[in-house]
Amino acid sequence: MKVKLKYGQADRELSISEKAVVSLLNPSTIPVIENVDEAFEKAMDSPLGGNSLETMDPPASIAIAVSDETRPTPTKLLLPLLLKRLYKAYPDLTPNQVTVVVGxxxxxxxxxxxxxxxxxxxxxxxxxxxxxxxxxxxxxxxGATSRQTPVVINKDFADADLKLIIGNIDPHQFVGFTGGAKGAVIGCRSQGAIEANHALMFDEKAHVANIEGNPVRLDIDEAGNMIGIPLVVNVVLDAS
Structure with a gap:
């Protein structure tokens, strides 16, 4: 049996035994955002489960955690939009008060x-x-989470009055799904602390596409609450 899968920018064909039961799980097709600027502003006006920037006290400093090159996050598109919104929300804010941390x-x-x-x-x-x-x-x-994983974070990110993240959400082999606080809690964490979190992957609930009772995901979320990250900008890839 021949099965063709997308891989990077091309396709790969796999040869699989005819005895195998094969199911291909394809993502749902959703419309591509036509006006990103408009969609961004709308999302920032009414963020899910939180407050807009305008309701927060003006910060003396801001840190924005962004993904490195191993992630498909469109940082070049989203960062200017977020900076524009920050300068609008806090008119006295200057660029030298903002630090971008590549996680x-x-x-x-x-x-x-x-x-x-x-x-x-x-x-x-x-x-x-x-x-x-x-x-x-x-x-x-x-300090440490309730699962005793150290929460040791990049000082440039930790020292900021307002901590923000730009990232993406996709299925993860043991986190369940990426996104949320992970961009800083893993992206900007110390090696030993990351390894302590990842050691939770051997739990039976730590598997792809599951966040219910997943100790790795729950530990990340708890660490994010300890750090204090009031707003995250997340995007999702389409099937293309």
């Missing part, structure tokens, strides 16, 4: 060229941009 997690930290690809100078608008290094970055220790 590498356990991936090798981006070099200067990679950082510019993720966050070009043209869209950073004078903001400070740093790349998280899970081994060498200076950290802030928030």
């Amino acid at each position: 590498s997690g356990l991936h090798p930290p981006l070099d200067e060229e990679g950082m510019r690809r993720v966050v070009p100078e043209s869209i950073a608008s004078g903001c400070r941009v740093v790349v998280h290094d899970a081994i060498h970055s200076t950290m802030t220790d928030y």
Whole structure:
């Protein structure tokens, strides 16, 4: 039996035994957003389960965690929109009060060229941009979750008055689904703390597309609450 699957920018054909029972699970087709600016503003006006920026006290500093190159998050599209909204919500805010932290997690930290690809100078608008290094970055220790995983986070992110995340949501082999606080709680966390969280993957509920009772996902969410992340901008890929 021949089965063709999408892989990267192309297709891969697999040969599978005729004895195997094969099911292909395809994502639902949803309309592509035609006007991203308008959709972004609408979402920011009424965020799910939280308050809009305008209802929060003006911060003295802001940190925005963004994905590295291993994720399909359209940072180049979303970051300028978020910055525009921040400057509108807080008229006295200046670019030097904003730090963009590229969350590498356990991936090798981006070099200067990679950082510019993720966050070009043209869209950073004078903001400070740093790349998280899970081994060498200076950290802030928030203690531990109820599952005894350390919450040790990049100091540049932790020190900000207002902490925000830009990321994407997709199925994950043991988190269930990515998104939410994961962009900072894993992306901007120390190596040992990430490994402690990932050690929870051996629980039977830690599997793809499940968040109910999933200890890895629940631990991430608890750590996010400890840090204090009032707003996350998440997007979802379509089938293409």
